[in-house]
Amino acid sequence: MIAKISLEGTWQFQLDEDKRGLKEQLNDTIALPGTTSYARKGKRNQAALADSLTDEYAFEGWAWYSRTVDIPAEHAGSTIMLYLERTRVTTVWIDGIELGTQNSLCAPHLYNVTDRLTTGNHTITIRVDNTNYPTKGGHMTSRDTQTNWNGITGRMELQFFGAAYLEDVRTIPNFTDRSVNIKAKLVGAWEGTLNVSAASVNGTIRHVAATNSYQVSGGELELHYSLGEDALLWSEWEPNLYTLQLALNQKDGTMDVHESTFGLRNFKAEEGHFTINGAKTFLRGKHDGLIFPLTGFAPTTVEEWLQVLETAKSYGINHYRFHTCCPPDAAFEAADRLGIYMEPELPFWGTVTDETYDNHHAEEQQYLIEEGYRILKAFGNHPSFVMMSLGNELWGSKERIDDILRDYKAFDNRPLYTQGSNNFQFVPVILEHEDFYCGVRFSRDRLIRGSYAMCDAPQGHVQLGPQGTLIDYDDAIVPPANGETSNDGLEQGGTIQIQYGTEAKTVKADAAEGELVPHIPVISHEIGQFQTYPDFNEIAKYTGPLKARNFELFKQRLEENGLDHLAEKYHVSSGHLAVESYKEELEAAFRSKRLAGFQLLDLQDFSGQGTALVGVLDAFMESKGLISPEEWRTFCSDAVLLARFPKYNYKAEECFEAAIQLRYLRPEPLSGFTLQWELTAGDEWLVSGEAVASADGPGDFVEIGQITFTLPAVQAMTKTTLHLRIAGTDIRKSYDLWIYPNQVAIDKSGVFLFEELTGEAAALLKKGERVVLMPKPDRLANAIEGTYCVDFWCYPMFRSISESMNKPVPVGTMGLLIEQEHPLFKLFPSEMYSTEPWRQIVENSRSVILDGTERALQPIVQTIDNFERNHKLGMVFECRVGAGSLLVCAVDAELAGETLEGRQFLHSLFHYVRSEDFRPQASLELSRLQELLR
Known part of the structure; x- marks a missing residue:
């Protein structure tokens, strides 16, 4: 490139929701790069979405953008390209003459405008359509994540090239001999000298490679350029980079220079593990769906991405998996500088078919295949681009998926490839041409993560109870010789019902023969998903076009149930339990010698799909105050x-x-x-x-x-x-x-203890006696089942999926809120939140639904409900009934008494009831109590 003209700035603008076409003078202006929503153009959206953030200026349709540009005489005869870094479906006109349409969601749109941009003034008009996509677009277009925006983001420029110039430059590092192969196409009928030079950047040591000159002519060229024996390597620990310059001396004395960055590295899959330059590494990944609440679109500057990735790295993350999306170039450049391993994914979440299926599906599939090639061409030179996935939770033709992998590898063998993330779910398969496997199980019971939705049961060990730190996934990955046989997830007729996005679907599921034993590295997919209660202070942070009206709705529900004074405690208590769950989840991965890495879902909150607040960071990648980066790194680092x-x-x-x-x-x-x-x-x-x-x-x-x-x-x-x-x-x-302590006695003397609210119990209360009611949990109808772990992902989404699949609905609770200073805990000291002494107690309990009772009736042990139901749930509560004092504890005393911690809890409970401290303040009518305990 010999020059460029930036097109950033003010453009004439018009929205065309009904797609009527450009018939009049454009009636508005807009600053580009940007989006219509970010510029607050169009009708204000009054909706209040509960399952995601609300785009205040959501727009779908055509948007027209136009401006004039002056082409200097000095560029006469140049080849001119219009470069639009990231947009939707674009159509371009120059002076009213249509040039064509491009539709990549992931790669830049590049138009050759040489014949139309002569010296002088010209009008460039661009129509952007965010409706007519050849594919659904995954998280590239989802309102759950970066929104289905309309606009143009990133670099917008006219690029000028000399009589001869290079395009499709590809750098292929050779780790063994410290060199780089350079492949490119030389455009223009030209023979001459190409000077190649490289100098290191981003490292603590400076290295400059010798300049080499090559005689080249038009067409395809391939060069071998040595960096020298002392060349610096790129890795997560030392992300040394090189700036490569390819300079063509033009006949008129000008020089057309192509400049790019590359890293000398060798990222491989070897014997079930990943290596970088021969050293074993373990992928500590996070999911990313391009969630940026202040803009509604992914940033395109290196500085912004450095801030995001540096935050992730401070929490021990060395790997990013982009769920059905591909980040802009700036993200790869930031990852290059920081040493983070990137895995973009085709924007697809569906079924892959063979070529004889149907025309519509074949069109979409061909588009996605081509999009993959565009991603490889646009970003493949980045050393951080080490892996690529064909999509998320794909189904369909295994043969066709493998053919696509084979063709990608033949085109570009620099990254490692996988068939997709968690493909075929209960009946997984490893394909011939994939380099690594990413999933959650190898059969229904061979689990390789610690938590699952109820519709994907069995659940994981973090949910059901680790009771220690012994569990790993080695036997699940490679079973013992006398282990189970595989693929027990099939239903009759070769079909299986699965979670499919945010819905359910019945699919054909042909079981592989024999037991599936992986021979390639295994990554556990989307681990964690431990939810925290919303922090309503976060609402004020949404100062951009995306509004947290979902949070406002959840807050309103809490207020209507008279529980708003507990919101902050709910957030902190559920958050601490989520952190402890993440600790066990991650440690189980680190304990597994056969596991090559994991991908969290997520370090940060996911603002869509029901509103899944699963991060220790909020959607802004800012701390929730639950755990410091330093403490997190004690169980997530190298x-x-x-x-x-x-x-x-x-x-x-x-x-x-x-x-x-x-x-x-x-x-x-x-x-x-x-x-x-x-x-x-x-x-x-x-x-x-x-x-x-x-x-x-x-x-x-x-x-x-x-x-x-x-x-x-x-x-x-x-x-x-x-x-x-x-x-x-x-x-x-x-x-x-x-x-x-040894010999803890459960002393019930002096206590009137009942399993039901009998007439005798009512009479004793009327007389002013102290009564303890411990109903059998399974006899309580107006109650929620006891479960220790926080809710998986989010209750609304998986309640709906479970119902549609006729599977058990998740319990949906989020741990305990414990009145820790209450005298009941004098002999059973507790934190405000759930800890391991409570696990077995909670699992043998229920929590009574106390909706509508007075605020003074604050449960001593309260179960935190999810933001959809917001029940007031009491596992242990006390009240005045007539002249008497009542303590209700919905714990199975017999089962609780079988453990050390259960006996200690009951010991403390009965000690409290006998003490002078037992003086309930809130009151309940007997009839109301009977209704609650029905």
Whole structure:
């Protein structure tokens, strides 16, 4: 390129919702780059969506953009290209003459306007259509994520080229001999010299490669350019980059220079793992759907993407999977600089068919295939572009999918390819031409993540109860020799009912023969999905075109139920339980030697599909205040300490044993390191020790050894913390453990205890007695089932899916809100939120629906409901009934009494009822109580 003219600025503009065409002078102006919504053009949208953010100026149809441009005489004879970095379906006119249409959602639109832009003034008119897509577009066009915007974003320019110029330049790094192969097309009838030079950027060391000159002529060319033996490599730890210049000396003395950035790296799939330049790495990924609430579209500047990716990296993330979307060039450039492994995905979420299917489907499929080639051409030179997926949760022809993979690999073998993310769900298959597998299971019961929706049951171990830190996925990935046979998810007739986007669908599902054992790296797909209650303070942050009217609706529902004073506590309590769930989810992945990585859903909130607030960061990639990046990195980084023990609850003087491991992925050896450990109770030191081990290189599972000690003879329930750290490093970890005194008696003496609200119980209350009611949970009709873990993804979406599939509806609750200072917990000290001592208690409980009761009736142990129902749920509550005092605890006392923690809870509960502290303040009429406990 010898010059360019920016087209950024003010354009004449007109909306054409009914697609009538351009018949009059444009009647408005707009600043480009940008979108109609961001510029607040058109009718204001009064809707209040509950399942996503609301675009205040949503527009679908045609939008016309026009401006004049002056072509200087000095560029006469140049080849001129109109470059539009990111847009929708565009049609271009120059001085009223139509030039054509382009429809890429992911790659730039490039129009050759040479014949129309002579010296002088010309009018460029662009029509953008955000309705007539050849495909649904996945998250490239979804209102759940970046919205179905209309406009043009990123660079807009006229590019001028000399008599000869290079296009389709491809850089192919050669790790072994420190060189790069350069493929390109030389346009123009020309022979001469091409000068190639390269200099390092972005690293701590400066390296300049020798300039080489090559004699070239028009047409396809391929060059081999050596960087020298001391060339610098690109990786997540040292993201060294090179600026490559290809300079053509023109006959008129000008020089047409093509400049690009590349990195010298070798990202491979080897023996079930990923390696970068020969060193093993473990992918710590996050999902990304291009959610940017302040604009409604993905940023196109490197600075904005650096801020986003640096935040993710501060939480230990080294990998991004883009769900049915591809980010702009700036995202890849930022990832190049930071050392983050990128995986764009075709904008497709559906069924792939063979070529004989139907014309409509064949058209869409061909478009998507071509879109893949456009993505590879546009972004393939970036060293961060190491992986590519054909789509999300695809179904259809395995043969056709494999053919597409084969053709992509023949065209460009630089990235690694996968057939898609979680394809074929319950009946997965590994295809011949894919390089890695991404999914959630290898059969119905061979699970490789810790949480699932009820419609995809069985659920995972994080939801059903880890009871310790022993679980990994190694046997699920490669079963023992006497393990199960595969593909037990088929229903009669070779069909299966699946979750399909936000709906349900019955699909053909042909089982593979025999047991599926992967021979390529395995990534666990969309792990986590642990929801937190909304933080309504976030509403004020939506100052752009996207409004959080969903949050406003949820807040209104809470106010109508008289629970608005608890909103902040709901957010914090559910959030802390979600964080603990994420910790176990991630550690289980790190404990799995056969797993090559994971992709979180998500580090940040997902603002659509029912409103899924599943992040420890909000939709703005800002902290919710639940956990610091430093603490998160103790279980999500390139060096993670792991203690493996069977349970969290122990009796006094019991022997504690844990195997200590280190998952070490840093490039430098860690020889002769010292592990220091100690057990504390608050500020009190209880016991400590040391161990010495070595990590010889990246990818090591270091078995540090066993730690064993006798727990103290406590006289009261005691929360302790096991601290692990490697001396002289930032590598550390902690686990909370609970110790209970021996011989805890459940003393019911002096307490009137009933399982039902009988006439006798009512009479005792009338007389002013103290009564404890512990109904059998399964006999309560006006109640919600007890479950320990927070809701998966979000209740509205999966309630609907479960109902349409005739599957069990999710419980939908979000942990406990505990009145921790209440005297009931004098002998069972608790946090405000759910912790492991509560797991078995909650799982054997129900929570009574207390809707409509007075605000003073605040449950001592309240279950947090989801934002759709917003029930007031009491697992333990107290009230005055007539002259008497009543405590209701909807826990199965018999089952609770079988565990240490359950006995301690009941011990504390009955101790409280006998004490002078038992003085309920709220009152209930007997008839109302009977109605609630029906």
